[in-house]
Amino acid sequence: MDIKLISNEEKKNRITFSVSGIDIAYANTLRRIMGFEVPVMAIDEVEFRKNSSILYDELFAHRLGLIPLTTDLKAYTMTSECKCGGAGCASCTVKFTLKAAGPCTVYTADLKSKDPDIKPIANKIPIVKLLEDQEVELEATATLGKGKDHSKYCPGLIFYRIPDQDKDEFIFTVESWGQLTPKEIVIKAIDLYNSQLEEFSELVKKLE
Amino acid sequence: MIIPIRCFSCGKPIAQHWEEFSERSKNGEDKKKIMDDLGLERYCCRALFLGHVDLIDDASKFKKF
Known part of the structure; x- marks a missing residue:
């Protein structure tokens, strides 16, 4: 296997690299793990105290869920694998609060996080617009999740091209x-693939 | 209604660019140039910006239920 970095555009948050000496099945497995198995943070549960804005609660909550949050994979674990047993604790969930009264535009900057490392990627994402006498007050819970469960948990757009059909080269x-x-996406994906293969070989050993 | 947080097709977060886009296009700047500046490369994201009408200011005046 031969890996070459083609370009690293930091401003666009994008890398391109070529991998040769692997088959299509391996390339596709890597693509699927990078896109749908690498966990990222997103708001998953919202409790509304007040919402007199024009957006219905469910639409509002859906918008909140789609906001990308900076993720620290070392400090947090998936709720399903957490030692709290899925109940939700400080090492698998992050609480957010939002309180605003109109007239104003509510931005992601108004979303207050309990953990300063987990915050929206941009401050200027408009969530809702409020008129006079309209207000929102809510508490939201963010968790780690996988892209295969909901596309809000997708870490990015990952694809590969095959420049020459006769050669086994893939440009990711x-x-x-x-x-x-x-x-981080590529490294985490490879770690995940290794642990999945280990789990698989353990299971096969049990069968023998 | 209000600009979607992400592009429907590719999932790229785009809502943070909307206010700059609408401000600059109101000032008569070429929309192609603004979208190039904002880093909207794929035509799925560009179509969302070109086709979007911000109706939330009008809709907010009416009762929700």
Whole structure:
């Protein structure tokens, strides 16, 4: 296997690299793990105290869920694998609060996080517009999740091209949405693949 | 209604660029140039910006239920 970095566009949050000496099945496995198995943070549960804005609660919550949050994979674990047993604790969930009264535009900057490392990737994402006498007050919970469960948990856009059908070369492009760097996505994907293969071989051993 | 947080097709977060886009296009700047500056490369994201009408200011005046 031969890996070459073709370009690293930090401003666009994108890397391109070529991998040769692998078959299509391996390339596609890498692509699927990078895009749908690498966990990232997103708001998953919202409790509304007040919402007199024009957006219905469910639409509002859906918008909140789609906001990409900077993710620290070392400090947080998936809720399903956490030692709290899925109940939700400080090492698998992050609480957010939002309080605003009109007239104003509510931005992601108004979303207050309990953990300063986990915050929206941009401050200027408009969430809702409020008129006079309209207000929102809510508490939201963000968790780690996988892209195969909901596309809000996708770390980015990942695809590969095959420049020459006769050669086994694949040109991968990894474009991150900002939660993780493209480098982190690739490294985490390979770690995940190794642990999945180990789990598989353990299971096969049990069968013998 | 209000600009979607992400592009429907590719998933790229685009809403943070909307205000700059609408401000600059109101000032008569070429929309192609603005979108190039903002880093909207794929035509899925560009179509969202070109086709979007911000109706939330009008809709907010009416009762929700």
